[in-house]
Amino acid sequence: MxxxxxxxxxxxxxxxxxxxxxxxxxxxxxxxxxxxxxxxxxxxxxxxxxxxxxxxxxxxxxxxxxxxxxxxxxxxxxxxxxxxxxxxxxxxxxxxxxxxxxxxxxxxxxxxxxxxxxxxxxxxxxxxxxxxxxxxxxxxxxxxxxxxxxxxxxxxxxxxxxxxxLRYIKDALIKKYLMERMEVPDYKAEVCAAFAQGNLGKAIKLAGSEHFNELKDEVLNLMRHINEMDISELVEAVKRCTLYKVEINDYLDLIMVWYRDVLLYKATREIDKVVFKDQIDCMREQARRSSYEGIETILDSLDKAKSRLKANVNFDLVMELLFLTIKEN
The missing domain is CATH 3.40.50.300 (P-loop containing nucleotide triphosphate hydrolases)
Incomplete structure (x- = not known):
């Protein structure tokens, strides 16, 4: 009770x-x-x-x-x-x-x-x-x-x-709940907590979702290779995005967590506070290549993409523009 x-x-x-x-x-x-x-x-x-x-x-x-x-x-x-x-x-x-x-x-x-x-x-x-x-x-x-x-x-x-x-709940409290009450492994609990952005219900849902792991792997694969992609490969990546059209906000939030990690590592050089610790080599390289202004531009473009999709702007067009902005910055 x-x-x-x-x-x-x-x-x-x-x-x-x-x-x-x-x-x-x-x-x-x-x-x-x-x-x-x-x-x-x-x-x-x-x-x-x-x-x-x-x-x-x-x-x-x-x-x-x-x-x-x-x-x-x-x-x-x-x-x-x-x-x-x-x-x-x-x-x-x-x-x-x-x-x-x-x-x-x-x-x-x-x-x-x-x-x-x-x-x-x-x-x-x-x-x-x-x-x-x-x-x-x-x-x-x-x-x-x-x-x-x-x-x-x-x-x-x-x-x-x-x-x-009801205010946002601290990531540390959410992570503790997932690990102690749901027996979620440390790394997965950290990713779910960071991604849920203070929402325990969302974190619980993510922790129990196998589909979330698939979504995360798709986003991480894109983040690792987007700098080397040519236009035709970016268009192909947009096509793959349509598979996740229903969860597109989750997809975009994962990209946002990635670039917050890049920004955090660039500013502090601390690995402990990074969510995607297993991707630190790639993140270190992106932090080296990108300027602070470039990362901020990417984070702003993610917010704009969400707003445009909510306003029913053409899905492919929004995602192509977003990926080009990420690649350029």
Missing amino acids: GSFKDVVGHRDVIQYLQNAIAENRVSQAYIVNGERGTGKKMLAKLFAMALLCEEHGPEPCNKCHSCVQAESNNHPDIIWVTHEKPGSIGVDDVRTQINNTVAIKPYQGPYKVYIIPEADIMTVQAQNALLKTIEEPPQYAVFILLTENADVLLPTINSRCVMLK
């Missing part, structure tokens, strides 16, 4: 929630904002469990009837708001699951907790319907909105909620 101690990182947010419970200063509406995979649902569930725990401590006891119910997602006073349409939460979802039930008092605990995953995909009508409830909620009601981009919510909703932002 769960405990706040099991959460990796987010110590400031956890301390805030535990203090709110201990000092009986629980707010009626919270926004938990962070990337997908940062642990929003886990934190919301643990907070709800602690609020309803029969031991009334800052941690769920995991033993009482309330905690057992909550752990199995069968607690009558914890309502997870769902939606049928994959891309939006409609006004009927809010009215049926929240507005029409909020006046019913908790069945067994002191609070009735509504958790809204993907709250940032609520339609404007749905947000307005929710606003009517959180403007004057019953004393026992607690709303937890989980978002990746809280800025898209109505300002009137944002102003009535306590904002809890």
Whole structure:
């Protein structure tokens, strides 16, 4: 069963929630904002469990009837708001699951907790319907909105909620988690941690993916040989990229980790901080050839490539331009 101690990182947010419970200063509406995979649902569930725990401590006891119910997602006073349409939460979802039930008092605990995953995909009508409830909620009601981009919510909703932002988790903590909890080898854990860029959920997913290893090997092969490639070979490399079109952001992030390594080695000559340590000979040569400005240009071009692909610019054209920029710099 769960405990706040099991959460990796987010110590400031956890301390805030535990203090709110201990000092009986629980707010009626919270926004938990962070990337997908940062642990929003886990934190919301643990907070709800602690609020309803029969031991009334800052941690769920995991033993009482309330905690057992909550752990199995069968607690009558914890309502997870769902939606049928994959891309939006409609006004009927809010009215049926929240507005029409909020006046019913908790069945067994002191609070009735509504958790809204993907709250940032609520339609404007749905947000307005929710606003009517959180403007004057019953004393026992607690709303937890989980978002990746809280800025898209109505300002009137944002102003009535306590904002809890989940920050990036340090690579060292992610690496430790992967090695100790998942028994991932040291090198692989380091690559996954660096690549996940502070997102534990993403690191866990990568660590368990065989396809990620294939993607990594493809990128490393390209990085080792791109300086010697002629135009026809670059075009061929772009064609191979289409195999990874679905994971193109991961592909580009791996290239970014590579050039951050090159930049780090060029600046410090320290191997310990480099992620791709097994490629140090090639990296050393690239660091020697490239200027600081050239490496920065490559990193900027990777960001631009992501933006262009997101804007549906022609895939082959974007990748050809990127590879040419890398080769030139």
